[in-house]
Amino acid sequence: MPWIKPERRVRFDSFIESLANKMMCHFEEDDLDKGDINYVFYKLGKKIMDFEKRYTHMSDVVDTMNYASMELKRKILDPYEDEKEFQNGEIK
Numbered sequence: 001m002p003w004i005k006p007e008r009r010v011r012f013d014s015f016i017e018s019l020a021n022k023m024m025c026h027f028e029e030d031d032l033d034k035g036d037i038n039y040v041f042y043k044l045g046k047k048i049m050d051f052e053k054r055y056t057h058m059s060d061v062v063d064t065m066n067y068a069s070m071e072l073k074r075k076i077l078d079p080y081e082d083e084k085e086f087q088n089g090e091i092k
Contacts (some may be wrong), residue, residue: 002068002071019040023036023037023040041065045061045065046063049061050060
């Protein structure tokens with residue numbers, strides 16, 4: 001899970017923020033799609049895997065990306081869906 005200690009987050013936050021801002025500029029220009037986002041995550045995973053070509057390491061990278069995806073769904077997408085269901089009513 002992404003719940004690392006705050007002092008470890010500092011290592012990553014500035015370049016994550018920079019990348020997100022650059023991507024959002026393209027989104028605002030209507031030039032960012034799912035393929036672009038998929039590419040960024042794929043390339044990041046591939047670069048990390050390239051450091052150590054062992055099955056366990058590469059499998060850990062894939063598992064970690066899957067867990068991060070599930071955590072995004074649980075913490076951000078699911079509450080959004082619940083809010084919309086509350087606003088618009090349950091489908092019967």
